[in-house]
Amino acid sequence: MINFNGIIDDTFEKNALASNRGLQYADAVFETIKVSAGKILFWEDHYFRLMASMRILRMEIPMDFTMEFLENEIQxxxxxQKEQGSAFRVKLLVWRKPGGKYTPETHDVDYLIVAKLLTTPFYILNEAPYTVELYKDHYVTSGLLATLKTTAKTIHVLGSIYASENEYANCFLLNEKKQVVEALNGNIFLVNGYKIKTPPLEDGCLNGILRKQIMAIVAQMPDYILEEASVSPFELQKADEIFITNTIMGIQPISAYRKKEYGVSVAKDLLAKLNVKARLG
Incomplete structure (x- = not known):
């Protein structure tokens, strides 16, 4: 028997919620996926990241968890969906079955798929004012676990509250070495002349799907050099452009950080190439 918001309940749904290890221990991984015109964008990358994350967290991967099976479940x-449209945000969560400590059974997993209608099928550039700040109350711990898309997002949640209370659109997160690793909801790229720089995974940034796509696009652009290297807070005000990437919004240019204002020309160029890759990839 459980008490849910003051209501005594013994239904299957509430008991399933109460025993969910993703809720109890943040013992869950997830993928946030964009589906456009019936196509799952960058599905292969999402699938293999999910499989790698499950292996790192020692989850048992069911035999039927093939790329085709999960794609069919998403579709x-x-x-x-009652509301039909051309684009959806899909969240695929996987967590270990109930159990308070390790047993052979807690290797097995459950999964959940949630779909939500989006208004735009492809990526568009939002050029509205987008001011950011450093979040310094807590730090991301660099290392392999920080690169995984798990439900352990306390720092990101607190950073979002800080941004909201202080009227910032977003915040940069720092690791324990005081290096800038990512934004609250995506990876970051700094443009300085012909160099485009992004923090390395070793610093604790998320191993983002759009990060990978942007890096591949930049590698094919002869006018730019891509650099994976640590970013200090002092570099932020020296950059010509800074933008955030994630699977749903694509590329979000930052307009200002403290007294520094940024351009958007490289972000526009990359967004056009990203849309082509999303359609053809």
Whole structure:
């Protein structure tokens, strides 16, 4: 028997919620996926990141967890939506089955797929004012676990509250070495002349799908050099442009950080190339 918001309940749904290890221990990984015109964008990258994350967290990967099976489950979920449209945000969560400590059974997993209608099928550039600040109350711990997309997002949640209370659009997160690693909701890229720089995974940034795509696009652009290197807070005000990337919004240019204002020309160029890659990839 459980008490949910003051209501005594013994239904399957509430008991399933109460025993969810993702809720109890943040013992869950997830993928946030964009589906456009029936196509799952960058699905292969999402699938293999999910499999790698499950292996690192010592979750048992079911035999039927093939790329085709999960793709069919996502499409089935979208088809059952009451609101139909051309684009959806899909969240695929995987967590270990109930158990308070390790047992052979807690290797097995459950999964959940949630689909939500989006207004734009492809990526568009938001050029509205977008001011950011450093979040310094807590730090990301660099290392392999920080690169995984798990439900352990306390620092990101607190950073979002800080941004909201101080009227910032976003915040940069620092690791324990005081290096800038990412934004609250995506990876970051700094443009300085012909160099485009992004923090390395070793510093604790998320191993983002759009990060990978942007890096591949930049590698094919002869006018730019891509650099994976640590970013100090002092570099932020020296950059010509800074932008954030994630699977749903694509590329979000930053307009200002403290007294520094930034351009958007490289972000525009990359966004056009990203949309082509999303359609053809």
């Amino acid at each position: 089935k979920t979208i088809a059952a």
